[in-house]
Amino acid sequence: MFRTQALLLAAASTVAFAASASAQAEIHSAQTQTYTIEAGAMQSALDAWARQSKRHIVYRIEDVRGLRSPGVKGRYSEFEALSAILAGSGLALHRDPSGAVAVSRDTAATGNGGTALAASAPQVTPATDPSADGDSSEIQDIIVTARRTQERAQKVPVAITAFTQDTIREKGINTATDLQNFTPSLTVLGDVARNQETFTIRGMGGTGGVGTGSGPGVVAYFAEVPSSVSGPGNFYDLASLQVLKGPQGTLFGRNTTGGAVLLEPARPKMNTVEGYVDGIIGSLARKSGQAALNIPVVDDRLAIRVAGQFDKRDGYVTDAITGRDYLNRNNYSLRVGVQFNPTDTISSYTAASYIHVDEHGGGSILLSVRPGSPYASVLAPYLAQQQAWGVRKTALSTPTFEKARNFLVLNNTEWRATDTLTIKNIVSYGRSQSTSATDRDSTPLPIADLLGAFPGGWNNNLRTITEELQVRYDNGTFRVQAGGFYLDQKSIGALTFLTRNPLQAGGILGGGPIILPPIAQTLLGVNGPLLPALGVQPDASVKGRSKAVYAQAQYKFTPTLTATAGFRWTWDTFGGDITSYQDASSYQVFNQLAALGLVTPAQAAQVIGLNANLCTYDAFKAVAAGGFPTLHYPNCTKPTFNGKSDGPTWQIGLDWQADPDTLLYAVSRRGYKSGANNPIVTLFLGDSYPLAAVKPEKVTDAEIGIKRDWRLGGMKARTNVSAFYTWFNDIQVIQRAAIAGSDILANAQKARVVGLEFEGLLVPNKWLTLGATYSYNDAKFLTYTTIPIPAIPSALTAAQPARDLKGVPFSFVPRHKFSLDGRIGLPIPASEGDMGLRATWSWQSSQRVAPDAQPFDTIPAYGLLNLRFEWNNMRGAPLDFAVYGTNVLNKEYRITANTGYNNSGFNNSIYGEPAQYGVELRYRF
Numbered sequence: 001m002f003r004t005q006a007l008l009l010a011a012a013s014t015v016a017f018a019a020s021a022s023a024q025a026e027i028h029s030a031q032t033q034t035y036t037i038e039a040g041a042m043q044s045a046l047d048a049w050a051r052q053s054k055r056h057i058v059y060r061i062e063d064v065r066g067l068r069s070p071g072v073k074g075r076y077s078e079f080e081a082l083s084a085i086l087a088g089s090g091l092a093l094h095r096d097p098s099g100a101v102a103v104s105r106d107t108a109a110t111g112n113g114g115t116a117l118a119a120s121a122p123q124v125t126p127a128t129d130p131s132a133d134g135d136s137s138e139i140q141d142i143i144v145t146a147r148r149t150q151e152r153a154q155k156v157p158v159a160i161t162a163f164t165q166d167t168i169r170e171k172g173i174n175t176a177t178d179l180q181n182f183t184p185s186l187t188v189l190g191d192v193a194r195n196q197e198t199f200t201i202r203g204m205g206g207t208g209g210v211g212t213g214s215g216p217g218v219v220a221y222f223a224e225v226p227s228s229v230s231g232p233g234n235f236y237d238l239a240s241l242q243v244l245k246g247p248q249g250t251l252f253g254r255n256t257t258g259g260a261v262l263l264e265p266a267r268p269k270m271n272t273v274e275g276y277v278d279g280i281i282g283s284l285a286r287k288s289g290q291a292a293l294n295i296p297v298v299d300d301r302l303a304i305r306v307a308g309q310f311d312k313r314d315g316y317v318t319d320a321i322t323g324r325d326y327l328n329r330n331n332y333s334l335r336v337g338v339q340f341n342p343t344d345t346i347s348s349y350t351a352a353s354y355i356h357v358d359e360h361g362g363g364s365i366l367l368s369v370r371p372g373s374p375y376a377s378v379l380a381p382y383l384a385q386q387q388a389w390g391v392r393k394t395a396l397s398t399p400t401f402e403k404a405r406n407f408l409v410l411n412n413t414e415w416r417a418t419d420t421l422t423i424k425n426i427v428s429y430g431r432s433q434s435t436s437a438t439d440r441d442s443t444p445l446p447i448a449d450l451l452g453a454f455p456g457g458w459n460n461n462l463r464t465i466t467e468e469l470q471v472r473y474d475n476g477t478f479r480v481q482a483g484g485f486y487l488d489q490k491s492i493g494a495l496t497f498l499t500r501n502p503l504q505a506g507g508i509l510g511g512g513p514i515i516l517p518p519i520a521q522t523l524l525g526v527n528g529p530l531l532p533a534l535g536v537q538p539d540a541s542v543k544g545r546s547k548a549v550y551a552q553a554q555y556k557f558t559p560t561l562t563a564t565a566g567f568r569w570t571w572d573t574f575g576g577d578i579t580s581y582q583d584a585s586s587y588q589v590f591n592q593l594a595a596l597g598l599v600t601p602a603q604a605a606q607v608i609g610l611n612a613n614l615c616t617y618d619a620f621k622a623v624a625a626g627g628f629p630t631l632h633y634p635n636c637t638k639p640t641f642n643g644k645s646d647g648p649t650w651q652i653g654l655d656w657q658a659d660p661d662t663l664l665y666a667v668s669r670r671g672y673k674s675g676a677n678n679p680i681v682t683l684f685l686g687d688s689y690p691l692a693a694v695k696p697e698k699v700t701d702a703e704i705g706i707k708r709d710w711r712l713g714g715m716k717a718r719t720n721v722s723a724f725y726t727w728f729n730d731i732q733v734i735q736r737a738a739i740a741g742s743d744i745l746a747n748a749q750k751a752r753v754v755g756l757e758f759e760g761l762l763v764p765n766k767w768l769t770l771g772a773t774y775s776y777n778d779a780k781f782l783t784y785t786t787i788p789i790p791a792i793p794s795a796l797t798a799a800q801p802a803r804d805l806k807g808v809p810f811s812f813v814p815r816h817k818f819s820l821d822g823r824i825g826l827p828i829p830a831s832e833g834d835m836g837l838r839a840t841w842s843w844q845s846s847q848r849v850a851p852d853a854q855p856f857d858t859i860p861a862y863g864l865l866n867l868r869f870e871w872n873n874m875r876g877a878p879l880d881f882a883v884y885g886t887n888v889l890n891k892e893y894r895i896t897a898n899t900g901y902n903n904s905g906f907n908n909s910i911y912g913e914p915a916q917y918g919v920e921l922r923y924r925f
Contacts, residue, residue, distance in 0.1 A: 031077060031078075032075050032076055032077050032080075033052070033053075033075065033076070033078075034074065034075050035049070035052055035053075035072050035073065035074065035075075035076055035081045036052075036073050037049060037052070037069075037071045037072050037073070037081070037085060038071050038299075039068070039069060039070050039071035040068065040069065040071065040299070040300055041067075041068065041069070041300050041344060042064040042067035042068060042069045042085075042089060042091075043059075043061075043064045043065075044069075044270060044271055044299070044300050045069035045071060045085045046059060046064065046069075046085065046103070047270075047271070047272075048271065049078075049081060049082055049085055051272065052081075053078040053081070053082075055078060055101055056101060057082075057101045057102065057103070058101070058102045058103075059091075059102065059103045059104065060104055060105075061150075062419070063091060063103070063104055063105045064091070064103075065344065065345075065416065065419075066344050066345070067089050067090075067091070068089075069085045069086070069089065070084070070085070070087055070088070071084075071085065072084040072085055079093070082101075082103075086103060090105055091103045091104065091105060092104060092105070139709065139716050139717075139718050139761055139763055141153055141154055142162040142163070142164055142240055142242075143239070143240060144156060144160055144162050144240060144242050144262075145224070145240075145242070145262060145264060146158045146160055146242060146244050146262070147251055148224070148251050148252070148470070148472075148481060149472070153242075154663065154707050154709065154718075154720075155657070155663060157562075157564070157653060157655035157663065157665030157667065157705070158244055158245075158246070158667075159244070159245040159246060159703065159705055159720075159722040159724075159757055160242055160243065160244055160245070161182075161183045161184060161186075161242070161243040161245075161759065161773070162240055162241065162242045162243075163182075163240065163241040163242075164238075164240060165236075165237065165238045165239070165240075165241075165266070168235050168238065168241060169278075169920075170838060170868060170870070170882075171821075171840060171866065172866060172884065172886050173235055173241075174232060174235060174311065175195075175197065175232050175235070176188045176197045176199065176261075177197060177895055177912075179235075179241075179243075179261075181819065181842035181844075181864060182773065182819050182840075182842060183243050183773070184245075184757040184758070184759065184773050184774060184775030184817060185201055185202045185245055185755060185757055185775040185777055185817070186199065186200070186201050186243055187199075187200040187201075187205075187812050187813060187814065187847070188200070189205070189206070189812050189896075195232065195357065195359070195361075195402050195404070198216075198218075199216075199217075199218035199220065199258070199259075199261055200217065200218065200258060200812055200813070201217075201218050201243070201245055201246075201258040201259035202245060202246065202258060202259070202724065202726060202753055202755055202777060202779075203258075203726070203753045203777060203779035203810045203813045204217045204218070204247075204257045204258030204259070204671070204699060204726070204753075205217035205218045205258045206732065206734075210462060210489055210490075210491075210542045210543070210544045210574070210576075212542075212574060212576070212641070212676050212677055212678070212679065212745070213544070213572065213574040213643050213645070213674050213675055213676030213677055213694065214673060214674055214675070214676035214694060214697075214732055214745060215254070215255070215256075215546065215572060215673050215674040216228075216254070216256060216673075217256060217257045217258040217673055217697075218256055218258040218259050218260065218261065219248075219252070219254045219256045219260050219261070220260070220261040220262075220263065221252070221253075221260060221261070221262045221263065222234070222263045222265070222353065222408065222410075223263075223264065223265055223349070223351055223410055223412060224253070224262075224412060224426050224468075225253075225408065225410045225426060225428040225430075225466055226253055226254040226466060226487070227263075227408065227430070228432060228462075228464075232311060232329065232331045232355075232357060233309065233311075233331050233332070233333035233355040233356075233357065234263060234333070234355070235263075236290045236307065236309040236333065237265060237266050237290065237292045237305075237307035237309075237335065238263055238264060238265055238266060239264045239265065239266045239267065240262070240264045241261075241262070241263055241264070242260075242261070242262040242264070243259065243260075243261050243262075244259045244260045244261075244262065245258075245259045245722070245724075245757065246258075246259055246667075246669055246671075246701055246703060246724065246726075247259075247649065247651075247669040247670065247671030247699055247701060248260045248671075249548075249550065249568045249570070249649035249651075249669075249671060249672065250550050250551070250552045250566025250567060250568045250649055250650065250651045250669075251481060251550070251552050251566065253426070253466065253468045253485040253487075253548075254485065254487065254546065255548065255568060255570050255649050255671065255672055255673075256671065256673075257671035257672070257673045257697060257699040258671075265307075265335065265337060265351060265353075266292065266305060266307070266337075267305065267337055267339055267349055268294055268295075268303035268304055268305040268337050268338065268339035268349075269294050269296070269303055269305075269339075270296055270299065270300050270301070270302075270303050270339070270341070271296050271299055271300065271303075272294060272296060273293075273294060273295065273296060273925075274294045274924075274925060275291065275292045275293040275294055275924075275925055276291065276292055276922060276923060276924045276925070277289070277290075277291045277922070277923050278290045278291065278920065278921070278922040278923075279920070279921055279922075280918050280919070280920045281918055281919055282313070282884075282916055282917060282918020282919070283915075283916045283917050283918060284313045284314045284315075284316060284916060285312075285313055285314045286311075286312065286313035286314075286329075286916070286918055287310075287312045287313070288309075288310065288311040288312065288313070289309065289310055290307070290308065290309035290310075291307065291308060291309075292305060292306065292307035292308075293305070293306050293307075300341065301340065301341050301342065302338075302339070302340050302341075303338075303339045304336070304337065304338050304339075305335075305336070305337040305339075306335070306336050306337075307334075307335045307336075307337075308332065308333060308334045308335065309332065309333050310331070310332035310333075311329045311330075311331055311332075312328075312329060312330050313328060313329045314328055315327045315328035315360055315363065316363075316392060316913060316914050317362070317363035317365075317391075317392055317393065317394055317911075318392065318393050318394075319362075319393075319394060319395055319396060320389065320393050320394065320395045321395045321444065322399070324360060324362075324399060325360060326360050326361065326362035326363030326394070326396075326400065327360070327361070327362065327363035327910070327913075328359055328360050329359060330357070330358050330359050330360075331355065331356060331357040331358070331359065332355075332356050333353070333354065333355045333356070334353070334354045335351065335352070335353045335354075336351065336352050337349065337350070337351045338350045338351070345415060345416040345417070346413070346414070346415050346416075347413070347414050348411065348412070348413040348414075349411070349412045349413075350409075350410070350411045350412075351408075351409070351410050352407075352408070352409045353406075353407070353408045353409075354405075354406070354407050354408075355404070355405070355406040356404070356405055357402060357403060357404040357405075358401075358402075358403050359401065359402045359403075360400060360401055360402075361400045361401050361402035361436055361437070361438065362394075362396055362398075362400030362401075362438070362439065363394065363400075363910055363911075364394065364396075364438075364439065364440075364442040364896075364898070364908045364909065364910050365386060365391050365394055365442060365908055365909055365910070365911060366379070366382060366383055366386045366394075366441070366442040366443055366906065366908050367855065367856045367906075367907050367908055367909055368383070368854075368855040368856055368901060368906065368907055369383050369905060369906045370901050370902070370905040370906065373904070373905025373906070374512055374513055374905060375441075375445075375447055375502075375513065375905055375906065376905060377515070378445060378515060378528075378529050378530065379441070379443060379445070379447075379905075379906060382395075382443040382444070382445070386442070386443075391892055391911045392911075392914070394442060395443065395444050396439040396442065396443070396444065397439055397441075397443065397444045397445055397446050397449055397500075397528075398437050398438070398439040398449045398450075398451060398500075399437065400436070400437045400438055400439055401436060401437050401452070402434075402436045403434065403435050403436065404432075404433065404434040404435075405431075405432075405433045405434075406430070406431070406432050406433070407430065407431045407432075408428060408429075408430040408431075409428065409429050409430075410426065410427065410428035410429075411425075411426070411427050411428075412424070412425075412426045413425050413426075420473055420474055420475045421471070421472070421473050422471070422472045422473075422474075423469075423470075423471050423472075424469075424470045424471075424472070425467075425468070425469050425470075426466070426467075426468040426469075426470075427465075427466065427467050427468075428464075428465070428466045429463075429464070429465055430462075430463070430464040430465075430466075431462070431463055431464075431492070432460065432461075432462045432464065433458045433460065433461050433462075434458060434459060434460045435452045435453040435457070435458050435459045435460075436450065436452060436459065437449075437450055437451050437452040438450045440898060440900075440908070441904075441906060441908070442906075442908040444527070444528060445502075445528050445529075445530050446500045446501065446502060446528070446530055446531075446532035447501065447502060447530065448501060448904065449499065449500040449501075450497065450498075450499055451498040451499065451500055451534075452497075452498060453495075453496045453497065453498070454496040454498070454538070457493075457494065457496040458493070458495065458496070459495060459496070459497055460491075460495060461491055461492050461493050461494075461495060462489055462490070462491055462492065462542075463489070463490060463491075463492045464487065464488070464489045465486075465487070465488045465489075466485070466486065466487045466488075467485070467486045468483060468484070468485045468486070469483055469484055470482065470483030471483065476556075477555065477556045478553070478554070478555050478556070479553065479554040479555075480551065480552070480553040480554070481551065481552050481553075482549075482550065482551035482552075483549070483550055483551075484547075484548065484549045484550075485546070485547070485548045485549075485550070486545075486546070486547050486548075487544075487545065487546040487547075488544075488545050489543065489544045489545070490541070490542065490543035490544070491540070491541045491542050491543070491576075494538065494539040494540065494541070495537070495539075495540040495541065495542070496537055496538060496539070496540075497535075497536075497537040497540075498534060498535070498536060498537075499534070499535040499537075500532045500533070500534055500535070501532070501533055501535065502514065502530040502531060502532065502533065503530075503531040503532070503533045503586065503587075503589070504533075513530060514530065514531050515529045515530065516529045516530070516531065517529075520593075520596070520598060523596050524589065524592055524593075524596070531589055532586065533582060533583070533586040533587070533611075534582070534583035534585070534586045535580060535581075535582060535583070535616065536580065536581055536582070536583050536633075537578065537579065537580045538579055538580075538581075538633075539578075539579045539638075540576065540577065540578040540579065541576050541577055542574075542575070542576035543574065543575055543576060544572070544573070544574040544575075545572070545573045545574075546570060546571070546572050546674070547570070547571045548568055548569060548570040548571070549568065549569060550566065550567065550568035550569075550649070551566060551567060551568075552564065552565070552566030552567075552651065553565055553566070559657075560656060560657040560658070561654070561655075561656050561657075562654070562655050562656075562657075563653070563654050564651065564652065564653040564654070564655070564667070565650075565651065565652045565653075566650060566651040566652075567648065567649070567650045567651075568648065568649040568650070569646065569647070569648055569649075570646060570647060570648075570649065570672060570674075571644070571646040572644060572645050572646065572674035572675070573642070573643070573644040574642065574643055574644070574674070574676070574677070575640065575641055575642030575643065576640070576641055576642075576679075577638045577639065577640040577641070578617075578638065578639055578679070579615075579633075579636050579638050580615070580616040580617060580636075581613050581614060581615050581616055581632070581633035581636060582611050582612070582613065582614045582616060583613070584608075584612035584613045586611075587607060587608045587611050587612050588608070590603070590604035590607050590608055591604055591608070610629070612632070613632040613633040614629060614631075614632055614633075615629070615631040615632060615633055615635070615636035615637070617636070617637075617639050617683055618631040618636055618637055619631070620683065621683070639679065639682075639683055641677050641679040641682055642677070643675060643676065643677040643693060644675075645674050645675030645695075645696045646696075647672035647696050647698065648670065648672060649669075649670055649671060649672050650669065650670045651667065651668070651669045651670070652667070652668055652669075653665060653666060653667030653668070654666050654667075661708060661709040661710070661711075662706070662707070662708045662709075663706065663707040663708075664704075664705070664706050665704070665705050665706075666702075666703070666704045666705075667702075667703050667704075668700070668701065668702045668703070669700070669701050669703075670698070670699065670700050671697075671698070671699035671700075671701075672696055672697070672698060672699075673696060673697035673699075673732065674696060675693065675694055675695055675696040676693075676694035676732065676745050677692060677693055677694060678691055678692055678693075678694065678744045678745055680744065681744060685789075685790075690787050691735075691744060691746060691787050691789070694732060694745050694746065694747060695730040695747050696730065697728070697729075697730055697731050697732045697747075698728070698729040698730060699726060699727070699728055699729075699731075700726070700727045701724055701725065701726040701727070702724065702725050703722055703723065703724040703725075704722065704723055704724075705720070705721060705722035705723070706719075706720070706721050706722075707719075707720045708720070714764075714765065715762065715763060715764045715765070716762075716763040717760070717761065717762045717763070718759075718760065718761040718762075719758070719759075719760045720757075720758070720759045720760070721756070721757070721758050722756070722757045723755070723756045723757075724753075724754075724755050724756075724757075725752065725753070725754050725755075726752060726753040726754075726755075727750075727751075727752055728748075728750060728751040728752065728753075729749075729750060730747040730748075730749065731747065731748045731750075731751045731781075732745055732746070732747060732748075733745070733746055733747070733748050733784075733851070734746075735786055735787075746786065746787065748781050748783070748784035748805070749782075749783040749784060749785070750781070750782040750783040750784075751779070751780065751781045751782055751783075751784070751810070752779075752780070752782055753777055753778065753779040753810070753813075754776075754777075754778045755775065755776055755777040755778065755779075756774075756775065756776040757773075757774070757775045757776075758772070758773065758774040758775070759771075759772070759773045760772045760773075766825065767824065767825040767827070768822075768823070768824055768825065769821075769822065769823045770820075770821070770822050771819075771820070771821040771822070772818065772819065772820050772821070773817075773818060773819045774816075774817070774818040775816070775817045775818075776815060776816055777813050777814070777815060778815060779809060779810035779813045780807055780808060780809045780810065781805055781806060781807065781808050781810075781851075782806065782807075783806060784804070784805040784806055784808065785802055785803070785804050785805070785806075786802050786803045786805065787802065788800060788801050788802040803852070805851050805852075808848075808851045809848050810848070811847075811848050811849050811850060811851060812847055812848075812849060812897075813847060813848075814844040814845045814846065814847040814861075815845050815847075816843075816844065816845040817842075817843070817844040817845070818842075818843055818844075819840065819841065819842040819843070820840070820841045821838070821839070821840045821841075822838065822839050822840075823836050823837070823838040824836055824837050824838075831875075831876050832874075832875055832876070833871055833872055833873035833874050833875060833876060833877075834870075834871070834872045834873055835870070835871045835872075836869075836870055837867075837868070837869055837870075838867070838868040838869075838870065839865070839866070839867050839868075840865070840866045840867075840868075841863060841864070841865050841866075842863065842864050842866075843861070843862070843863035843864075844861060844862065844863075845861045846858050846859060846860050846861045847859050849897035849899055850897070850899035850901075852902055854899065854901035854902050854907065855901060855907070856897070856899075856901075856907055856909070857899065857901075859893070859894045859897065860893075862891055862893035863889075863891065864886075864887050864889075864891060864893075864912075865887070865888050865889050866884070866885065866886045866887070866888065867884065867885045867888055868882055868883070868884045868885070869882065869883045869884075870882040878923065878924040878925060879921070879922070879923050879924075880920075880921070880922040880923075880924070881919070881920070881921055881922075882919065882920040882921075882922075883917075883918075883919050883920075884917065884918055884919075884920065885915065885916070885917045886913070886915070886916050886917075887912070887913060887914060887915050887916065888915050888917075889915070890914055890915040891912075892911055892912075892914075893911065893912045894909045894910070894911055894912070895909075895910055895911065895912045896909050896910040897909050
């Protein structure tokens with residue numbers, strides 16, 4: 001049998017879970033062994049007993065906090081040793097008929113599960129694996145921190161999908177895109193830069209970015225610190241991964257309208273050396289590995305945990321011209337955690353994490369071209385060729401790439417001032433740097449290419465500081481948590497960009513693209529009918545700041561009926577500046593055109609003199625005002641943009657623990673997302689135009705749910721169901737009517753989402769486990785009339801009238817999603833280990849990706865089948881072996897959408913990973 005890593009890590013990290021223990025059992029055993037347990041903290045003594053006896057034990061953190069044990073040395077039966085450890089402590093020993101062992105100060109408290117218990121378990125089963133030893137087929141709980149304290153997931157009145165590290169490994173979750181296949185109501189939005197992933201839960205998500213406002217609808221947290229990192233290198237050596245649904249703000253540092261994704265790293269354990277090494281070899285030349293080592297330094301006081309991972313494999317899309325592979329994997333991560341407990345009442349966790357990504361990106365596929373658009377004639381043959389190639393081959397004009405470096409250091413210190421009062425401080429410093437080259441037209445033509453940053457520079461180079469102070473009071477009947485949160489984010493150094501677009505017949509401010517006949521292409525020595533112009537952004541900066549105060553209180557009217565109320569107010573400010581010009585070298589081709597007689601020398605001189613190093617935004621302003629552009633780099637003005645907003649968040653709820661296995665709850669929440677601005681609108685239409693400023697997004701929901709564990713004869717089952725209705729006011733959306741090639745953020749007046757979520761687990765016996773998830777989300781706009789945009793000659797933008805989009809469904813929200821998971825244990829002797837076959841099927845219905853009708857405006861429904869054979873604890877050794885297959889039916893499915901058909905005249909997409917196979921070997925010590 002193999003360990004449930006989440007529970008094992010919980011033992012020394014004071015992770016808590018509730019359990020039932022009934023009649024006191026016999027405390028003597030016929031078998032004896034030698035115990036060596038030093039006198040000291042009671043929690044450490046209980047953990048040592050669990051390790052030496054190889055028994056599972058549960059206890060309340062509050063019950064053992066501050067207690068000392070006399071220890072035990074000598075030969076004893078397991079319960080004689082445990083009784084000696086508990087001597088004089090006031091703790092009582094309990095054991096239920098299944099053999100589970102618990103200690104508590106109050107026998108009644110262990111019956112209702114109302115207080116969290118800590119688990120110490122050297123060898124226990126995974127949360128979804130029924131077989132531990134003997135006849136055990138219990139469904140284990142995952143410890144979650146949804147309410148900023150450690151609790152059993154089944155006792156928290158919040159819709160949560162939670163994973164242990166073992167579950168993450170078994171389901172092959174390496175990125176957020178993988179995570180969405182197994183999480184109800186979660187969608188991960190991608191772009192033609194594959195690792196730029198954005199979470200959306202129940203139709204709510206998205207972000208406007210630093211400087212422009214519009215905070216994230218869903219925030220990812222690492223060890224309680226908000227993080228913007230969502231790509232590869234995050235999902236390893238975790239105690240748990242939790243997806244919280246619905247507005248979160250009255251308990252969390254950063255307010256959100258859609259939910260939160262919590263990554264809880266495995267924290268260092270006291271007094272034990274342990275770890276693991278895991279390696280994978282697979283198709284597409286995959287080589288992947290991860291490892292962790294827990295090092296105790298000072299008994300009960302100081303421990304260190306070091307972990308790391310790397311993932312390399314070839315891409316699954318090939319460039320037909322260059323042979324370059326796209327959508328490969330090449331990343332590594334390092335993590336160091338230090339747990340320091342100077343006293344029995346102070347615990348301090350410090351962690352440093354580094355993620356490095358250097359991948360080829362790319363791989364986008366041209367899907368359609370709009371007839372009559374500016375590039376229709378030149379794109380048509382490339383579209384025909386792409387259709388002949390299929391989705392695993394492309395040809396791009398830019399050697400695309402994605403590079404990123406992310407560093408985070410944090411400290412989470414908790415002081416248990418009294419038995420009822422706890423003070424916690426969480427501070428972090430982060431650096432995030434990234435640059436990418438993308439080919440947004442997915443052809444060898446220079447139509448819309450981002451070439452990345454200046455050599456040695458970054459597209460994004462951000463420094464983030466967060467500080468959160470929280471105070472928690474809990475006397476068992478009344479619990480209140482209050483705190484303040486501060487986030488300061490700004491660019492460090494210039495943000496630089498290089499972009500490439502076709503030259504216009506009259507320069508950047510006039511005419512259509514220059515399309516050369518074949519003879520001119522030959523004479524000029526160019527590859528293709530379009531001449532490229534290079535746009536340069538030598539300098540830009542952004543900044544954003546968020547401040548908030550919050551409080552949430554819980555009151556138990558009875559031991560089983562609890563009311564919750566919370567409130568928060570948030571203040572946001574944002575802004576930035578930018579400089580841009582047209583590179584002079586792009587226009588020297590006009591001298592060649594003049595030499596060939598295609599233009600006159602006077603025309604060439606005029607175009608070069610006007611456009612070489614022309615200050616882009618100053619030129620737009622001049623032409624829009626009826627003037628003539630005159631400013632050239634470095635004499636450009638620096639347009640600035642800024643804004644601010646504030647708003648409330650609240651929650652009110654009621655939950656009833658009807659019996660130890662049944663929790664019912666009802667909750668209503670208000671979510672707030674920061675207002676924003678559109679710099680491009682301000683530039684061309686002024687800051688008083690209705691689209692310049694974006695209003696804050698306000699969300700109100702109502703949710704009811706039931707969490708229930710069942711015993712059906714000899715079978716065990718779990719069913720969690722929630723239903724919700726969400727109202728939106730001024731929901732923030734992307735209006736796909738661009739100015740100067742830039743999409744704009746806007747407000748839809750009213751919208752709603754109606755939904756249902758289900759998660760179930762059935763364990764008929766120790767050989768079979770069946771799981772299922774399902775979500776239904778009906779998300780649509782109730783009132784949405786777009787704001788018209790006038791014709792802007794200087795921005796090459798035609799007039800765009802208002803459109804009524806009432807009744808249009810949300811983009812990137814499948815109405816139905818489900819997953820089915822089954823594991824069959826194979827009948828081998830217990831001494832040989834645990835062997836089983838696992839199959840997982842995930843499916844989602846079609847989803848709209850654009851509010852306006854166009855080709856490929858919907859991603860069709862698709863399903864993915866993963867298979868896994870696993871042999872854990874091989875021959876009784878701490879060794880796990882697995883053979884896996886992902887997407888074994890080799891389904892072709894889209895994971896991104898660039899819906900520019902009605903705007904730029906074409907659209908494209910990235911497709912998901914093909915079938916892959918491999919073997920995995922894991923050694924635990």
